[in-house]
Amino acid sequence: MSFAVPPAIVDSEATRAFREFLRVFGLVERAMQPYFARFGISGSQWGVLRNLHRAEKEGATGLRVSVLSERLLIRPASVTGVVDRLERAGLVAREADPTDHRAKFIRLTKEGRQLVERVLTSHQRQIESVFGGLKVEEQVRLHGLLARLGRHLEGLKSVGLHTVTSEAN
Amino acid sequence: MSFAVPPAIVDSEATRAFREFLRVFGLVERAMQPYFARFGISGSQWGVLRNLHRAEKEGATGLRVSVLSERLLIRPASVTGVVDRLERAGLVAREADPTDHRAKFIRLTKEGRQLVERVLTSHQRQIESVFGGLKVEEQVRLHGLLARLGRHLEGLKSVGLHTVTSEAN
């Protein structure tokens, strides 16, 4: 009964989708990285800058490290690193939160704001170029499938025997 | 004529898809990492081990660093690092290529092979659990859209003004 051994020759649809997902992510990274490099920043740094810019438009003077951590889906310790480099580049500044001396507000400097505006003038076009391989209707379908998958993953707290990173946060 | 300013309020479908793509990737990583940690390896290390295992099944005794680099979509220098750690862990070994003394074959050790077999017994189930948020039919559609996007990105050699990493390879 050779059925006892899983048929490794043919992969499941989930496996095929999984592999393609990882592969395309690599390709997207490779397409975006030189784009950001033109502005002297990295994709991660753009994530911080974009969020700060949005916050400004909504009237906030800055964002806490913890808020950036949640929005960017990275740990606070990682935010510290990215902010360090942005600060060194003069694009953001750290400011004490008067109501809570443990917390710090990260805000855009004038230079940072100017850079964001400059990136934004070409940003849509860049993303369209990356996703231009899909018709708008396909982009919508992709977004829908990803959103569904995302909701599933948010619910998936423990997948194996471990908890995703557990309550350590 | 307020049209001169791009309507930043409403994002394009491409932008929405792009953002969701990045977000879901983060979630997938978070789901897989503790799974691999159970076996004492990382996702990157698994990539090397899985490729070596496949190569073995196809009759090869090992794979060159350059071949691993192509298959994993990472630069040779990065392969060196992952292989270093796998070698230190006793899961792979480096072996000279008798026909070309510049090249090296990376092959599984007995321990490495045993680990791969052990991971494989639960691997399908793990991936199904991650992608279980989608029906099989949706997984197929997702795969199709990603493959299409992937083909587009492979063709996209220069996106901005830069070449992806240029001819330096």
Added chain:
DNA sequence: GATAATTAGTTAGCGAGCTAATTATCTGGA
């Protein structure tokens, strides 16, 4: 056959993610 150019892999050094541990501050209950 000697030398130039190419190729395979590694090293060095950086950015960015992670966890675990540390510091400083805040807060709630005895």
Added chain:
DNA sequence: TCCAGATAATTAGCTCGCTAACTAATTATC
């Protein structure tokens, strides 16, 4: 009130990507 525990951010130390520069070996060219 004061102290224990929670919370915000940082630091230290790891993996893993990257590029640039290097070494060693092969191939091509004159």
